[in-house]
Amino acid sequence: KAGVTQTPRYLIKTRGQQVTLSCSPISGHRSVSWYQQTPGQGLQFLFEYFSETQRNKGNFPGRFSGRQFSNSRSEMNVSTLELGDSALYLCASSSGDRSSYNEQFFGPGTRLTVL
Amino acid sequence: GNSVTQMEGPVTLSEEAFLTINCTYTATGYPSLFWYVQYPGEGLQLLLKATKADDKGSNKGFEATYRKETTSFHLEKGSVQVSDSAVYFCALMNTGFQKLVFGTGTRLLVSP
Numbered sequence: 001k002a003g004v005t006q007t008p009r010y011l012i013k014t015r016g017q018q019v020t021l022s023c024s025p026i027s028g029h030r031s032v033s034w035y036q037q038t039p040g041q042g043l044q045f046l047f048e049y050f051s052e053t054q055r056n057k058g059n060f061p062g063r064f065s066g067r068q069f070s071n072s073r074s075e076m077n078v079s080t081l082e083l084g085d086s087a088l089y090l091c092a093s094s095s096g097d098r099s100s101y102n103e104q105f106f107g108p109g110t111r112l113t114v115l
Numbered sequence: 116g117n118s119v120t121q122m123e124g125p126v127t128l129s130e131e132a133f134l135t136i137n138c139t140y141t142a143t144g145y146p147s148l149f150w151y152v153q154y155p156g157e158g159l160q161l162l163l164k165a166t167k168a169d170d171k172g173s174n175k176g177f178e179a180t181y182r183k184e185t186t187s188f189h190l191e192k193g194s195v196q197v198s199d200s201a202v203y204f205c206a207l208m209n210t211g212f213q214k215l216v217f218g219t220g221t222r223l224l225v226s227p
Contacts, residue, residue: 004158031213043204043217056214090158094213104208104215106151106158 002027004093004107012113018079021110023091025072031055031096032074033104034066037088046089049074050096078112086114117142121205121218128225134192136221138179138205141186146207148172148181148188149215153202162190162203200225 005024013019025032033056034046045058049068066076072093078085088111092104121138128134140148147166151159163172168183177192188205205218 033213033215035215042219043215045214045216048213050213056212058214092159092215096213103161103164104213106160108158 004091004105006089006091006107006110008110009108010111010113012115013081014115015081015083017081018077019081019112020075020077021089021091021112023074023076023093023107025074025091025093026105029093029095029105030072031094032068032072033092033094034074034076035090035092036060037090037109038084038086043090046076081114083114085112087112117146117207117209117216119205119207119216119218121203121221124202124220124222126221126223128195128223130197130225130227131194132225134190134195134199134223136190136203136205136223138188138190138218139186140188140205140207142207142209144209146209148179149206149208150177150179150188150190151204151206151217153204153220155201159204195223195225197225197227199223 031050033048048056052068063079068074088109090109092106094104095102118141149164150162152162163174165172165181171180202220204220206215
């Protein structure tokens with residue numbers, strides 16, 4: 001079974017630009033979550049999508065948004081980039097069943113650098 | 116709110132030494148607890164998990180026991196290898212929510 005894939009792996013942007021990151025979950029998984037990893041703030045939850053609907057949201061400004069398609073692939077968008085948005089962005093997929101624990105599988109991440 | 120506290124690193128050990136990385140948590144309800152490992156340049160890999168009190172998670176020689184009375188989930192390994200050098204994250208998740216809350220991570224450096 002193929003794992004979680006993220007594209008691109010590396011990205012360099014300048015302040016003020018916008019960026020779109022993509023995540024393809026494991027086949028059959030309907031939940032995709034996004035996390036931001038920075039040296040200062042550590043790993044922080046951005047949002048979760050399940051069946052094309054945002055089901056959970058972290059404490060990030062509205063410049064951070066996402067969506068999920070009918071095939072469960074997800075994109076996240078960051079508009080008006082700031083230097084502090086430089087981070088490793090990780091996505092994780094799971095079955096999304098809320099009635100029990102289900103493991104989240106992480107992708108390799110997209111390294112975003114804002115200059 | 117939910118939070119995870121883990122010991123500061125780096126932890127520097129010689130090969131075959133005993134490892135303990137402390138982790139304590141604060142949570143509402145009865146969360147599941149996890150240890151994830153991150154190797155340089157890679158994403159997170161689940162190392163082990165425990166979903167209820169007194170459960171012991173184990174994998175690749177690593178172990179951790181879910182202690183509700185002390186709200187702890189300490190990671191241990193009896194004999195570390197150079198290949199164990201990585202960053203280890205303790206995390207929790209409340210059942211029904213696909214949101215992991217992570218500790219700050221502990222870097223482990225193992226020398227030959």
